Amino acid sequence: MSRLVVKNLKKKFNSVWALRGLNLILEPGEIFVLLGPNGAGKTTTLKLITGLLRPTEGEILIEGADLRKDPIKAKSHIGYVPDEPFIYNKLTGREFINFVASIYKVSRADYETRLAGLLKTFDIGEWVDELSESYSHGMKQRVIMCQLLLHNPELILIDEPLVGLDPKTSKTVRELFIKLKEEGKTLFVSTHTLSFAREVATKIGIISQGELKFIGDIDELSRISGKKDIEDIYLRLSGEDGDV
Numbered sequence: 001m002s003r004l005v006v007k008n009l010k011k012k013f014n015s016v017w018a019l020r021g022l023n024l025i026l027e028p029g030e031i032f033v034l035l036g037p038n039g040a041g042k043t044t045t046l047k048l049i050t051g052l053l054r055p056t057e058g059e060i061l062i063e064g065a066d067l068r069k070d071p072i073k074a075k076s077h078i079g080y081v082p083d084e085p086f087i088y089n090k091l092t093g094r095e096f097i098n099f100v101a102s103i104y105k106v107s108r109a110d111y112e113t114r115l116a117g118l119l120k121t122f123d124i125g126e127w128v129d130e131l132s133e134s135y136s137h138g139m140k141q142r143v144i145m146c147q148l149l150l151h152n153p154e155l156i157l158i159d160e161p162l163v164g165l166d167p168k169t170s171k172t173v174r175e176l177f178i179k180l181k182e183e184g185k186t187l188f189v190s191t192h193t194l195s196f197a198r199e200v201a202t203k204i205g206i207i208s209q210g211e212l213k214f215i216g217d218i219d220e221l222s223r224i225s226g227k228k229d230i231e232d233i234y235l236r237l238s239g240e241d242g243d244v
């Protein structure tokens with residue numbers, strides 16, 4: 001059974017087609033990186049797969065569960081980080097993490113072990129008991145990454161994971177993604193950071209104006225575009241270089 005199956009997924013906002021028929025299959029152990037210019041449809045795609053938006057047309061299966069017919073089961077496999085992460089200002093980082101863990105019904109034993117590891121990975125132990133309103137953007141991102149991983153999701157969807165992170169945390173995130181992949185998780189990441197795609201992606205998608213223009217690994221993309229550098233490949237295939 002594939003972890004994520006997306007069939008002919010379409011989304012129309014008023015008269016604008018934000019997504020025009022996406023087909024995608026992801027297996028365990030894949031890191032899929034979705035690239036594309038502003039307004040291409042990346043956030044829309046992620047929100048459709050997490051069930052935050054209702055598709056105009058199409059089908060989404062997560063671990064075989066149909067998101068429309070069996071939403072609770074399908075969503076139980078998902079961990080999601082939006083592009084503008086939200087934490088209740090009057091909660092501390094720890095209270096926010098506890099709150100999310102309780103929604104996902106994480107057992108006490110799992111909670112204790114996983115949290116200890118995550119606090120260390122993201123180096124947030126010192127300020128996790130302070131109110132979130134005092135956190136910088138990057139500090140909030142780190143708390144969000146903790147809550148994401150606490151319920152041990154199989155399918156992890158992250159919109160712009162590196163925005164606002166300092167170089168050290170950004171490196172931690174890259175290493176963590178590779179570790180999660182090796183554990184058999186599936187990651188679906190949207191980003192503008194091309195070096196991130198080059199370093200971690202097992203599969204790259206390039207979307208433009210709601211259409212997936214290309215999908216494949218970096219070698220296939222180089223072959224198709226006739227370019228070697230990830231930036232040149234991206235500009236050529238997304239139609240942003242003026243030639244296409």
Ligand SMILES: Nc1ncnc2c1ncn2[C@@H]1O[C@H](COP(=O)(O)OP(=O)(O)OP(=O)(O)O)[C@@H](O)[C@H]1O
Nearest residue numbers: 013016017018036037038039040041042043044045
């Ligand atoms: N709630 C909404 N109502 C109306 N139109 C929307 C809505 N959300 C997105 N759109 C439109 O859908 C298209 C795709 O937007 P989306 O946010 O998915 O792009 P994106 O690829 O994530 O861009 P960015 O790189 O800027 O984050 C755009 O034309 C946008 O204006």
Ligand SMILES: [Mg+2]
Nearest residue numbers: 042043083159
């Ligand atoms: Mg976006």
